[in-house]
Amino acid sequence: MNNMKKYLTLLCFILVPFFQGAAQKITFTPQWTPQSQFAGYYAALENGYYDEAGLDVSIVHPTTSYSSMNMLLDGTSDIITSELIQAMTATKQGVRLVNILQTTQHSTLVLISHIKDINKMADLAGRRVGTWKVGFSEIPHIIDEKEGLGIEWIKFITPLNLYISGAIDATIGKSYNEEILFSMSGITPGSILRFSEIGFDYPEDGLYVSEEFYKKHPEQCRKFAEASRKGWEWVRNNREEALGIVMKYVKEENVPTNIYNQKWMLNTILEVQEDVKGNAPSYKLNIEDFNRLNELLIQYGYISKPVEYKGFIGE
Amino acid sequence: MKKNRKKLRGSISGRLTARVLIVSAIIFTLTFTVFLRMAANKVREEATHKAHSELSNAIHQIDAVLESVEVAIENTAWIVPHRLDSPDFMYDITERLLKNNEFIYGSSIAFEPGYFGSEGHFFAPYSYRDENGEIKSKQLGSETYDYHYMDWYQIPKLLDRPYWSEPYYDDGGGDMIMTTYSKPLYDSDGKMYAMITADLSLEWLTDLVGKIKAFDTSYNLMVSRNSSYIVNPNRDLILNETIFSSTYGDNEESLKKLQDDMVNCRAGEVLRKNNGARYFVFYSPVETTCWSVAIVCPVSELYKGVKKMRDTLIVLGVLSLILMIAMSHKGIRKVVAPIEEFSDVAKKIANGDFAVELPKIRSNDELKELHDSFEHLQHSLVQYIEELKSTTANKERIESELRIAHSIQMGMIPKIFPPFPERDDVALAAKLVPAKEVGGDLYDFFIENEKLYFIIGDVSGKGIPASLVMAVTCRLFRSVASHFDKPEDIISSLNESLADGNDSNMFCTAFLGILDLKTGQLQYCNAGHNAPLIIDNEGKVSPIKVIPNLPLGLFSGFPYQGQETVIDKQMMIYMFTDGVNEAENRNMEQFGDERLISLLRSNSSLEPNEILEKTFAEVKLHANGADQSDDITIMCIKYC
Structure with missing residues (x-):
């Protein structure tokens, strides 16, 4: 028995360093099917930045009707991308999120209309307007609710054919x-x-983990964010190669798209990562932007009390 | 060689050939261009017709298939409301639909959320053919496949009418492209409760469109309403790219037209550029779905016949031009060769060889006329030269005779001055300058018995006739004067002699005087001549009062009246013919009586010969180079 204890103790000594050095398994889920919007994460994985950080990352995409938030909530994913407004209001879905990297700094939300001369949301009062089934459209919704525009929201997975058929305005x-x-x-x-041009220019995409996960794995979160940032910086300087990586993911998932579409998407994404003056991306969530959005959400009654910046941002 | 080129450029044949070349080249080019343009338009018209005909055939077949699906659904849908009591029976309906319609790949009856409370939120019985072709069934809806938000469900629901979905890749069928026809089902309240659908594989459509062979190297495309490729030779592009993906950001007109036509389900054709090559795109919509079928044909393929024709025409045109230049140059050379010969002939004629042989011209054209003109010129020149020789000889003879006549005439008038050097009671100077070799003016004088007989006269006309009358008058004066005492008698005698047989009506004005050198008495008779001027010793100049009478030779028996006056010592009698006062300058202005009188007045102190020279000098000055039109004669007598 003593011998047995000795052997077991010895085995522990041998195995503990091995386990300590083993890569942390992380499942990452971006908020949509493969596209240039997530080029930085694909690049970080393909270029081995996550491996270098000691992370064993696998990317699992959501479906068009089952969001990344759902996957975080059901435990499939550890780290997700999300829009700021969704992350700030995630408590409604029973989870507190922590921002570990802010990628885009501006609103990319647009309202594409068959009708001419739409200059404000009120111009669409009483109309049928398409909106994603999985979110991304909180601001138009809260404006509609607050201003009582009576918009008939039609949820969609992809809006193209819905729009072409004339089923929505x-x-x-x-x-x-x-x-x-x-x-x-x-x-x-x-x-x-363009919502950015009518007073609703807020940061959007960022990397999020649940508060629980963050408390358990702060170092991994920091490493993941740092490697992701490195991935984005590489993309900024190697757009053509980055597009090749994106297209590889696109083909793997059989996403109907093309390199031209992805190229323009990548250019737009990289642009909104910069600040208004065109400075290099900070990858940080500016507290002023955060507070502005807090004020908007309270003003429009979407949340009752402001979200704390301190707890929302990873250290 | 250089010389030849210069000669060619400088020659008529060279210029004509060049002109023919330029005009022909322009005509050829214009004709070819118009012809080729018309041919190209015709080819394009026919190609358009052919392409649209092919498209129309294919589209009819597509529409027929699509319509058969619609009919199949129509024939099945009516069963559903009758069996709503049994949700599981829905599987029977979809399975039966597949059994009865082999071309339908799958079918579902998808219900509104929670329609059958017992079946949950999602209930969409679905039958499909597996890879072995066996019909299988399953319930389609789930949390991860929320069909309520799928195009095939949502769009016909919102539109309240059946709908053909835009083609999509079937998740289960690998590369198979599918489209779904959906028909909403409504309850008695008009509320939609389910969607009955039929999935149609579009593989047959790919084959059908792919088989259209309108042109040798053309290929075919088919795009959905959202412009995605449904059929494309490059399969990677199918449902991944749209016809506008690669040109995103371009603002080209042909793209706008294509976009506008396809969005609005219109047929048409555009010319597009891609990677430097040009293509015709002929397109036409499928009526049922508004998908567009297109035939893409390289312009080079379409116009290869025209291009071949163009190349042939260019070669033929160039060869024709070369042949035309060669032949026209040779022809023109042949035509203009006689002109060069005529040029040589003209040079020889100019050098005096009037008998040079002319080039032989057999044609009856402008060259023949030139030949005849040259011949006429030769004859005329020979004749003219002969006449010229004769005329020149005659002229020389006449001039010689005139020179002799001049000498004779001048010999008839006194020309030694002073004529009476031994006398101191009279000084006399006279001068006659005829306008031609011989003239009609005359003067004469002599002293007999201390009386100075003198005459000055002017015969009408000039030249030889006048000179003959002058000679006669002078001779008569000499022979007659001394026989009469009175000037009127002398004049009358002269008149009778001249009037006798004067058939040519020649006449002579004359002033005849007899100055008694002892007393100064002057007897005179004027026969139509200018009144002489008296210059007294105080410088006063005044005309002698004369009775005009008539010139000599006009009327036989005319009673001439004589006059007389007394001339004081130192007074001068100044006589002249009208050649003096009527002398004209270049402006036809006459010298005039006033100027003559003034001249004499200012020179009254001079001797007769000096006055005479002064007068001639002044008249010459007035004439200022103008030709002398009349004889000029002056005689001045000073009584001392």
Whole structure:
């Protein structure tokens, strides 16, 4: 028995360093199917930045009807990307999120309409307007609710055919995706309303983990964020190669898209990562932007009390 | 060689050939261009017709298949409301639909959320054919496949009418492209409760469109309403790219037209550029779905016949031009060769060889006319030269005779001055300058019995006739004067002699005087001549009062009246013919009586010969180089 104890103790000594050095398994889920919007993470994985950080990362995409937030909530994913407003209001879905990296700094939300001369949300009062089934459209919704515009929101997975068929009058979209996609599909919209130009310019994409996960694995979170940032910086300087990586992921998932679409998307994404003056990305969530969004959410009654910046941002 | 080129450029044949070349080249080019343009338009028209005909055939077939699916759904849908009591029976319906319609790949009856409370939120019985072709069934809806938000469900629901979905890759069927026809089902309240669908594989469509062979190297495309490729020779592009992906950001007109036509389900054709090559795109919509089928044909393929024709025409044109230049140059050379010969002939004629042989011209054209003109010129020149020789000889003879006549005439008038050097009671100077070799003016004088007989006269006309009358008058004066005492008698005698047989009506004005050198008495008779001027010793100049009478030779028996006056010592009688006062300058202005009188007044102190020279000098000055038109004669007598 003593011998047995000795052997077991010896085995522990041998195995503990091995386990300590073993890579941490992390499942990462971006907020949509493969596209240039997530080029930095693909690049970090392909270039081995996560490996170098001692992380064993696997990227699992959501489906078009089952979001990354759902996957975080059901425990499939450890780290997700999300838009700031969704992350700040995630408590509604029963989880507190922690921002570990802020990538984009501006709103890319657009409202593409068959109707001409749409200059504000109120111009679409009583109309049928498409909106993602999985979110991304909180601001138009809270404006509608607050201003009582009576918009008939039509949830969609992808809005293109819905829009072309004439089943909706307008649709929410992203400047880096739907706006380009619609144009490439031969559509000439009646008008395009940009939320960034009507007083709703807020940061969007960022990396998030649950508060629980963050408390358990702060170092891994920091490493993941740092490697992701490195991935984005590489993409900024190697756009053509980055596009090749994106297209590889696109093909693996059989996403119907093309390199032209992804190229324009990547350019737009990299642009909104810069600040208004075109300075290099900070990858940080500015407290002023955070507070502005807090004020908006309270003003429009979307949340009752402000979200704490300190707990929301990883240290 | 250089010389030849210069000669070619400088020659008529060279210029004509060049002109023919330029005009022909322009005509050829214009004709070819118009012809080729018309041919190209015709080819394009026919190609368009052919392409649209092919497209129309294919589209009819596509529409027929799509319509058969619609009919199949229509024929099945009516069963659903009758069996709503049994949700599981829905599987029977979809399975039966597949059994009865082999071309339908799958079918579902998808219900509104929670329609059957017992079946949960999602209930969409679905039958499909597996890889072995066996019909299988399953319930389609789930949390991860929320069909309520799929295009095939949501769009017809919102539109309230059946709908053909845009083609998509079937998740289960690998590369298979599918489209779904969905028809909403409504309850008695008009509320939609389910969607019955039929999935159609589009593999047959790919084959059908792919088989259209409108042109040798053309290929075919098919795009959905969202412009994604459904059919494309490059399969990687299918459902991944749209016809506008690669040109995103371009603002080209042909793209706009293509976009506008396809979005609005219109047929048409555009010319597109891609990687430097040009393509015609002929397109036409499928009526049922508004998908567009297109035939893409390289312009080079379409126009290869025209291009071949163009190349042939260019070669033929160039050869024709070369042949035309060669032949026209040779022809023109042949035509203009006689002109060069005529040029040589003209040089020889100019050198005096009037008998040079002319080039032989057999044609009856402008060259023949030139030949005849040259011949006429030769004859005329020979004749003219002969006449010239004769005329020149005659002229020389006449001039010689005139020179002799001049000498004779001048010999008839006194020309030694002073004529009476031994006398101191009279000084006399006279001068006659005829306008031609011989003239009609005359003067004469002699002293007999201390009386100075003198005459000055002017015969009408000039030249030889006048000179003959002058000679006669002078001779008569000499022979007659001394026989009469009175000037009127002398004049009358002269008149009778001249009037006798004067058939040519020649006449002569004359002033005849007899100055008694002892007393100064002057008897005179004027026969139509200018009144002489008296210059007294105080410088006063005044005309002698004369009775005009008539010139000599006009009327036989005319009673001439004589006059007389007394001339004081130192007074001068100044006589002249009208050649003096009527002398004209270049402006046809006459010398005039006033100027003559003034001249004499200012020179009254001079001797007769000096006055005479002064007068001639002044008249010459007035004439200022103008030809002398009349004889000029002056006689001045000073009584001392």
